[in-house]
Amino acid sequence: MTCTPSPIQATSPGRPLSVAAVPSPVADLQENCRKCRKCVAACRVLDQNGTPGDIARSYDSSPVTVRRLAYSCSLCNLCQQICPYDLAPSEMFLNLRQEAVSLGENHLRPHRRLLNYEWFGSNAIFRHLHLPVDCETIFYPGCALTGARPEETLKLYRLLQTVEPTIGIMLDCCNKPSHDLGRQQFFQKRFSARMQTLAKRNIRRIVTGCPSCLQAFSILPHKFTITTAYSMLAGNVTLNPARFSGLTCSVHDPCSIRFAGTIHADVRSICKALGLKLTEMVHNRENTFCCGEGGGVGFIDRKLSTEWNRKRVIEAEDQLLVTYCAGCTSQLRNHGNVHHLVDLLFADESNDKPIARTVTSLQSWRNRLMVKIRLMAARKKLQ
Template sequence: MTHAAPTKDLHELARRISEGCTECRACQFRCEFLSEHGTPKALADRFLTTGTGRAAAFECSLCGLCSTVCPMGLPLKAFFLAMRRAAMDAGRISLVPYRARLDYERFGASRLMSLFRLPAGGDTVFFPGCTLPGRHPDTTRALLAHLRNCIPDLGLVLSCCFKTTHDLGCQDRFDVRFGALLDRLHAMGVTTVLTACPNCFAVFTEYGRELTVRTVFDVLAEHPVTRDAHVRGSAVVHTPCPYRGDAHIQERIRLMVEDTGLDPEKTRQDGPLSPCCGEGGSVGLLRPELAAAWGAKAVRRADGRVVVTSCAGCVAFLSGHARAVHLLDLVFHPARTMSGTLPRPKGLATYLHRLRLKWRALAHIR
């Protein structure tokens, strides 16, 4: 797993954006970060002429909305990530504000928390990610049981995809850690990874070498969950940023929301235009007011309706301001999800639930 020199990448991207950006402000109009720091052209020109501005990229959520709305098709997200990488390589950024999140990531991949289990003859594993098993334990267990009914020789891998490290621009560290994870999966004979987390899906899709990566929503569409009752009411579907450019996944999720009985109402910020929940890029640890402003946009879009999303992180971030629910909770526990009685552990309890899932898998997946 290799990448070009960050400074070279950044200069090439900056020149492309300086020459291609027309300063139409389509991206700036939708982004708190660009509203404060200027157009992509202004940022690119600043770097090319003075060599400054790299640290500003840590106030960008890396949500990709700017790239989506750019009429010139410029790689704006890649530009801001390259700025982060160059700033990290130059030693200009302290990791102290991000220490808790990096520790959470590291602990998730530790020997205590991790598990690599694949039955004989199997080649597919479920990779639930860090957040879903801890914050949505009942749903994770039900999902795993359903997946194993569909794929009897399905394995389970509990670890971390290291997206925080990646998005902070620590590319060399990411290459080592995610590379070691891939090496272990290949040594096990894994050819397919099923993800429930959009961030894990994005990382495995980009860096997973020859692995086939699918979401659990594909399996659920092929093998629907039988439910005795449906829920009712209007909702808006919040698209997690990693799914922004994938129309197939967006449509799959919308149909699943409809199948629960909820009515997903259309807005001008559906699908690829969904605002970031505010958690992206770890901006909230550096500029909490910017992260809150993005989250506020998502809440205003909901306008009192239920927000359904397929990301456990989005649920956690939005729940303080709106009624946000996870689609998988709705699929497996519709009544308890809508009544608010489905447990959502927090803090240290999330680690206990992740360990319980590991212990259960040790006993049942051989």
């Protein structure tokens, strides 16, 4: 059976962080921030440093200091969601990061581990592209999901094949870390090369397993339709409504797709199809909290990252917490009862509750290599 999931256009995971704005984001906030302080009440960075307008106005006298401050923002866009005047402080902070990189300012030293992760993720050792005959759609699971849930990644691919038998798969890094750290030229170069590779092979649709990959694919214009594996599955596969009957859960929506309401609904549809009863936290969907991983903040200010994390964990209380981002799953592991959606989709039938899991960095690399080897072996059998 072939389906056509709800498309996510090139700018649609909800007003994603753009490359530039006219006028500049700094000038926009200098002129238009009304100091209502609604965003300040929700964000510790702003609470400690003033309104977005105050920060923007201090740029004229202390540009280096303000550019350094930009790396304390999680780029989660909660400020934009809250702002009654439709301003985007996170866009200003992203723009300042790009400016810092272009000027050669050395603010990225603390992020070397993250950039190394990205570099290895794009290495040929882990990359893989498999396109069946007549393939027009590829599954792009992303680094984190493949590393954290290798068996579930393969099972998810097979489940997607029941919906669209000719779907292919691409293992690669989306390079969103570079984008978020302000390495715009590097990101654009890698993004363009990836898009050209897929266009030459007549791919028309990209199905991601990772919300951050979805956002990365939605930053620059292209001709592909982008959706998630969960939107592709919702309503198109039969699930067991008795599987987790009697269990109650809350869904943590990743901040990277804060404004993607269709995806929020599709994930909840799958949870209900598995028999789960949903209770919504106060901060859900477009009002979700960042898990603490956003923007690479934890590499320069662990306290800020931990505070975002604690906010989410406290609000979730002791109930089962379901998310559909491998990064969020790892970041929220201190909750003790957090699960990726694929944990529920492919849970062992012998267990009436999903089992929480974490992996080490070494295990993650080993898992990614194992997924590539398994895919290559399966391809060889078909030849």
